[in-house]
Amino acid sequence: MGIVLGANRYGKAESRVVRVVRDTPRHVIRDLTVTTLLTGDFAATHTDGDNRDVLPTDTQKNTAFAWAKEHGVTSPEDYALALGDRLLAATPAATAARVLVDEHAWERIDVDGTGHDHAFVRRGQGVRTVEVVVGDDWPSVVSGLRDLVVLKTTGSEFRGFLVDEYTTLPEADDRILATSLTAGWRWTGGEEPDGGWDAAYDRVRALLLGTFATSYSKALQQTLFAMGAAVLEAEPAIVEVSFSAPNKHHHLVDLAPFGIENDGEVFVAADRPYGLIEATVVRDDT
Numbered sequence: 171m172g173i174v175l176g177a178n179r180y181g182k183a184e185s186r187v188v189r190v191v192r193d194t195p196r197h198v199i200r201d202l203t204v205t206t207l208l209t210g211d212f213a214a215t216h217t218d219g220d221n222r223d224v225l226p227t228d229t230q231k232n233t234a235f236a237w238a239k240e241h242g243v244t245s246p247e248d249y250a251l252a253l254g255d256r257l258l259a260a261t262p263a264a265t266a267a268r269v270l271v272d273e274h275a276w277e278r279i280d281v282d283g284t285g286h287d288h289a290f291v292r293r294g295q296g297v298r299t300v301e302v303v304v305g306d307d308w309p310s311v312v313s314g315l316r317d318l319v320v321l322k323t324t325g326s327e328f329r330g331f332l333v334d335e336y337t338t339l340p341e342a343d344d345r346i347l348a349t350s351l352t353a354g355w356r357w358t359g360g361e362e363p364d365g366g367w368d369a370a371y372d373r374v375r376a377l378l379l380g381t382f383a384t385s386y387s388k389a390l391q392q393t394l395f396a397m398g399a400a401v402l403e404a405e406p407a408i409v410e411v412s413f414s415a416p417n418k419h420h421h422l423v424d425l426a427p428f429g430i431e432n433d434g435e436v437f438v439a440a441d442r443p444y445g446l447i448e449a450t451v452v453r454d455d456t
C-alpha cells in the first residue's frame with residue numbers, strides 16, 4: 171500500500187491591504203482583506219521538504235501589497251485578477267491561483283452637506299466579496315457579499331409545511347423575516363461587465379435588497395429564488411447566483427399570562443439554533 175499526497179493548496183490568508191489614492195486632495199480608499207492560494211505540483215515540499223518550487227506565503231503577502239500599488243485597486247475584481255495572474259507567473263509549479271477579497275466599505279463623512287475629501291466612516295452594511303481563480307482555463311470570477319442583515323416586519327408567512335409526530339411549529343400567516351445574507355454571483359468567462367465591476371456590484375446589491383423588500387414571502391427559500399431570478403433576468407453576463415441565508419427567527423412573545431395582547435408587536439430575536447437555507451439559482455441552459 172502506497173501513500174501519496176492528495177489535494178493541496180497553500181497561500182497567505184487575510185492580508186489587510188489598504189490602498190489610498192491621493193493624487194488630488196480628494197482621496198479614495200479601498201480597504202481589503204486578501205487571501206491567496208496556489209495549487210499545482212507542490213508534492214516535493216510535502217513529501218521531501220524540497221521547497222524549490224514554493225513561492226513563500228510571505229512573498230504572496232508582499233505581492234498583494236506591491237500589486238495594490240503597481241496595478242492599483244480600481245475594483246476588488248480587477249485587483250484580484252491581476253494579483254492572481256502575477257502569482258501564477260511567479261510560480262512555475264502553480265497551475266491555478268485563487269484570490270479571495272473582502273472589501274470593507276468606507277463612505278465620506280458628510281460635512282455641511284458634502285462628503286469630506288479625506289475623512290471616512292465605515293459603512294456597516296455587509297462586506298463585498300470576490301473570489302477569483304486564474305489558471306489554465308478562462309478566469310472564474312464570483313462577486314458577492316456577506317453579512318448583509320435584512321429584515322421585514324410583514325409580507326412573510328410560513329404555512330402548509332410537512333407535519334409529523336415531532337412537529338410543534340404553528341403556521342405563521344404574518345411573521346418577521348430576517349436574515350444575514352451571503353450571496354455570490356458568477357460571471358461568464360470573468361470578463362468585466364458593462365459599466366465596470368463597481369457599478370455591477372451596486373446594481374446586483376440593489377436588486378437583491380429591492381426584491382427582498384417587495385416580494386411576498388411564503389418561505390425564505392422562495393425569497394432567495396426570487397432574488398436570484400431577478401439578478402439573472404437583469405444581468406445576462408451572470409450565470410448563477412448562490413445564497414447562504416440563516417433564518418434569523420423572531421418569535422412572538424406570549425404576553426397573555428400578563429393579560430396583555432400581542433398582535434405581532436413584541437418578538438424575541440432568537441440567537442440559535444437558526445434555520446439555514448442555501449440555494450443556487452441557475453439558467454436552465456447552463
Ligand SMILES: O=c1[nH]c(=O)c2[nH]c(=O)[nH]c2[nH]1
Pocket residue numbers: 328339388389390391417445
Ligand atoms: O422560511 C422558512 N423555511 C423553512 O424551511 C422553515 N422551517 C421552519 O421551521 N421555519 C421556516 N421558514
